Amino acid sequence: MRFYLIFAIFLFLLSCKSDKKEVVVLDSRYLTRHQMISIIKDIHLVDATLSVLQPRTSNNDKYFAAYYYNDIFQKHKITKAFFEENVIYYSLHPQVFEEVYDSVQIEISKLQVTQEIFDEY
Numbered sequence: 001m002r003f004y005l006i007f008a009i010f011l012f013l014l015s016c017k018s019d020k021k022e023v024v025v026l027d028s029r030y031l032t033r034h035q036m037i038s039i040i041k042d043i044h045l046v047d048a049t050l051s052v053l054q055p056r057t058s059n060n061d062k063y064f065a066a067y068y069y070n071d072i073f074q075k076h077k078i079t080k081a082f083f084e085e086n087v088i089y090y091s092l093h094p095q096v097f098e099e100v101y102d103s104v105q106i107e108i109s110k111l112q113v114t115q116e117i118f119d120e121y
Contacts, residue, residue: 026089026093026096027089030085030086030089030090031078031083031086033096033099033100033103035076036086036090036100037100037103037104037107038076039072039073039076039078039083040100040101040104041104041107041108042072042075042076043069043072044104044108045108045111046065046068046069046072047065050064050065050068
């Protein structure tokens, strides 16, 4: 009898475990995953460019970067405040935010590969 009880508890616990990722439906008032990926990718590209091109001794680094960030926000037709609000919202859903960042890394890797191929010719 004890064996059956332990076996039943084991089956119950096993059935509670799910290998599926939880599907998170985001609020439609916020940016879509695709939009967040595109914006964050652009921000990372600006950061990388500025780190290479701009001298590190400049006191105007923040203002110089802000100029480019504003261009990114204009390109995507949003404001800085709205983007920051979205970052906070996405941080409340860490699984989704992690997926977004994984996609950003993939997109940037694709650009690197494309550039390496272009450099060969």
